[in-house]
């Protein structure tokens with residue numbers, strides 16, 4: 273559904289050139305739900321804007337929904353939906369008018385538009401809101417309306433830029449359900465996110481981008497399995513003594529942490545050995561690797577800190 277090679281974009285600014293995207297390859301198969309994960313400023317939106325024909329690449333080529341990005345951008349646009357970061361719907365317009373206007377823009381007849389809009393209102397739980405002004409909808413309803421607008425031309429491929437930003441936790445989970453249902457109906461979805469939980473629970477596969485380059489690619493589980501071992505954290509007044517037993521141990525006050533393969537299986541033997549040398553423990557935790565650990569391993573920085581910045 274997407275095959276991009278060496279896609280790059282350089283911006284010229286007063287302070288000099290900015291290489292926002294430095295030659296990325298993107299492969300997305302039909303029916304996949306792929307997440308593009310990276311910290312703020314990593315190049316996610318710029319890549320998305322190139323793939324959706326909104327921005328011309330300075331280098332590279334891509335086939336998107338069966339059409340060549342450079343030689344047939346109109347063909348690409350006809351076959352994709354795009355939901356940007358800012359709400360697409362005008363605040364003071366009524367929901368029904370916005371949908372109808374967008375449907376007419378895509379060349380649907382009045383009757384076709386009516387049918388399609390009724391289906392989408394139902395699909396995105398927006399029934400009964402047709403006469404309301406967009407500004408009066410909740411954040412979650414507005415996002416669902418944006419996605420409904422992106423789906424009016426029934427595209428096989430939908431791009432979502434940071435779909436759940438600024439939503440409360442409940443609305444985010446509800447939105448994820450809607451995105452999953454789109455995928456279940458056969459729509460290929462490519463979304464950007466800087467939320468680790470969103471990438472982890474929602475996406476089949478992830479591309480991790482940093483400083484304009486892809487640093488990792490795979491399913492959330494595959495990526496996490498690349499981090500060597502589970503993190504064991506022991507609370508003990510003898511943290512220094514324990515740290516001498518493990519090559520990679522880090523001491524923080526009365527806490528010592530280190531990585532071991534298969535932490536939960538290794539733990540009983542490990543605790544026995546520590547007991548034998550008289551170590552007293554007041555807490556034990558085992559953490560499976562997270563996507564943040566993946567990012568840390570790949571880049572030496574925490575994605576969590578970056579996205580909070």
Ligand SMILES: Nc1ncnc2c1ncn2[C@@H]1O[C@H](COP(=O)(O)OP(=O)(O)OP(=O)(O)O)[C@@H](O)[C@H]1O
Pocket residue numbers: 283284285290291292293310311312313314315316317318319466
């Ligand atoms: N029009 C522009 N002119 C100059 N620099 C730009 C322009 N657009 C983006 N950039 C720069 O390119 C880099 C990548 O930006 P981009 O918006 O693609 O990142 P992002 O990963 O989508 O971040 P965010 O999560 O904050 O949206 C950043 O350094 C940004 O400042």
